[in-house]
Amino acid sequence: MKTNLLTDIYKHHLDQTLIDEINKIGVLKNFEKDEIIIDINQTLKFIPLLLSGNIKILREDQDGNELLIYFLEAGETCTMSLTCCIGTAKSKIRAVAESDSTLIMIPVSYMQKWFQNNESWRNFIFESYQNRFDEMLEAIDNLAFMKMDERLYKYLVNKTVLHESKNIIIKHQDIAEDLHTSRVVVSRLLKQLENEKKIVLSRNKIEIL
Template sequence: MMTELQEAYGFLFEKELLEEIAECGSIRKIEVGERIIEFGDYVTGMPLLLNGAIKILREDGDGDELLLYFIERGDTCAMTLNCCMGQTKSEIRAVAETDTTMIMVPIAKMEEWTARFKSWRNFVFESYHSRLSEMLDTIDTIAFLNMDQRIMKYLRDKAKINGDETVQSTHQQIAYDLHTSRVVVSRLLKKLELDGKIKLQRNQIKVVDL
């Protein structure tokens, strides 16, 4: 565990903090598509990603979902942190975008490290800032981009997260993540293919225009 921690967080945390994370944290491995946190859950620990990627989703009153952002290796989820510190129920769903390994940090240690380690405080504040910026970007995308532009941005982000220009996703899954209908997604994907920006294959899409 220590080697993985150093590779993912060694540039952020001092050796003493890394050793304490390794000592008190618990490793969790999640398969792609597995739900990690559900709406209404009480969150008992803060995740630190060692590898892989997780997508964070929000739900409206009708039960429809909207993709907020992705977290990757070296990240944590600020909304999860907020639930931990406030001991409130989760308002997000976290789903593994790829096979993921993370270490869960107990709430009590999070508070202790905030007082003891400047690097931890900086990490927490930077996490809040990064996730806020990403949520503002999501709002801008919804407000100012046409749906075909939103789909193209979504595909580029997924390709970047997975490190592969071929995105494994159905039209229905894209519709869920972007809070729209499958019919609209299918029509616009066909248009993007005709424009030479993507190539459609069975349950996967090759992003030509990265």
């Protein structure tokens, strides 16, 4: 199963020789929805490659409040974890399974070796950094220039893309934590979006129209 998933998901990014090597040394791990994959201040010994599912990357302020930075989908890796591996620093982010997810964990020692001698790995890392940089810029723009109702609706639309469904099973409190606001504000804005015929609300479920 590991070989098939690796080939199917990463064949457009990595050459077959590298995929075969990852298959030999990588450790397959499954995480259930809402399970923490990487935590803040954790020393990273493995590089995660996402085979299936979705992961949300969060930052935390000094009061313990979380802010959503971006999502990862199958075929991607967390470049913030790569940065920590390069500098042997502790993680500055929290990675949480947005849905049941399968990852292959690669020992950190292989990262620099491949970066030096494998062009497909090097290109994959550069592309990953560029994609995550663009997403962080978008997150900054959202915070700086978008009103909360616009951020909320964009967040909901992104969720439908991730889960390939117009129906989202989620609590208002979970949305509030991702958007770094209060549950009361989220509930009020969700009602506003429903009045605007953009969504339909039911208990712990939101349908995007």
